[in-house]
Amino acid sequence: MVSFFVGKAFTLVEEVETMTIHWSQLLQRRSQTYVLCKYNYEGTNFPVYAQKDMGIPTLLTISAAKVQYGMTKDQFFFVHHDTNQRPFQERFETSAAASIGKEVNSFLHNVVHLPDFSWIVGNYLQNLE
Numbered sequence: 001m002v003s004f005f006v007g008k009a010f011t012l013v014e015e016v017e018t019m020t021i022h023w024s025q026l027l028q029r030r031s032q033t034y035v036l037c038k039y040n041y042e043g044t045n046f047p048v049y050a051q052k053d054m055g056i057p058t059l060l061t062i063s064a065a066k067v068q069y070g071m072t073k074d075q076f077f078f079v080h081h082d083t084n085q086r087p088f089q090e091r092f093e094t095s096a097a098a099s100i101g102k103e104v105n106s107f108l109h110n111v112v113h114l115p116d117f118s119w120i121v122g123n124y125l126q127n128l129e
Contacts, residue, residue, distance in 0.1 A: 002069055002112070002126070002128055003064075003128055003129065004112045005041075005062040005078075005112075005128065006062055006063065006064055006128055007061065007062065007063075008041060008061070008062050009041075009059055009060070009061050009062075010039035010040065010041045010046060010048065010059070010060045010061075010062065011039060011040050011041075011058070011059060011060075012037060012038075012039055012056065012057065012058045012059070012060065013037075013038040013039060013040050013045060014037065014038050015035050015036075015037050015056060016035075016036045016037060016038055016096050016100065017035070017036050017094070017096055018033060018034070018035050018036075018052065019033070019034055019035075019036065019094070020032070020033045020034075021033075021034060021087050021091045021092065022091070023086070023087040023088060023091055025085070025086050025087075030085065030087070032051060032052075032081065032085060032087070033051075033052040033053070034049040034050060034051055034052060034079070034081070034092075035049070035050050035052050035056055036048075036049055036094060036096055036097055036100075037049075037050055037056060038100045039060055039078075042107075042111075044103050044104060044107040045100050045101065045103065045104075046076075046077070046078060046100070046101060046104055047075070047077040047078070047096075047097035047098075047100040047101045047104075048060065048077065048078045048079070048080055049077065049078070049079045049080070049081070049092055049097075050079075050080045050081070051079075051080060051081035051082060054066075054080065054081065054082070057080075060080060062078070062128065063128075064127060064128040064129050065083065066080055066081070066082075066083065067079065067080050067083075067128060068081070068083055068125035068126055068127055068128065069125065069126050069128065070089035070092060070125045070126060071089065072089055072090055072092065072093040073093065073098070075093075075097055075098050075101055075104075076101060076104045076108060077092060077097055077101065079092065079125055083125075083127070086124055086125070087124075087125065088123040088124060088125075089123055089124065089125055090123065
């Protein structure tokens with residue numbers, strides 16, 4: 001159902017904050033710098049974490065090759081990055097993202113027809129496939 005977003009274009013509203021995420025992958029310490037951005041799709045603002053060294057697109061077309069999604073504390077978000085990286089969803093939890101995406105849950109329920117988020121299980125970011 002989240003595949004609904006594949007091919008959809010989101011417009012950059014603003015860059016909110018820059019943060020560095022740290023995690024372990026295959027017994028190696030990893031880190032990556034992301035910019036939390038506010039993107040708009042059909043009148044709804046979505047939090048999107050964009051990998052800084054990939055650039056911040058003014059028009060982000062959702063692609064399974066470069067975008068994953070996650071949810072922390074009932075906050076849905078996208079991550080635009082190298083999808084070979086495997087940070088946990090919880091690494092992206094910020095109060096700024098929560099304030100951006102206040103209306104996302106309503107959008108997902110009313111437009112995409114997702115009844116709830118209980119089906120999103122696990123710690124890793126999820127693929128859009």
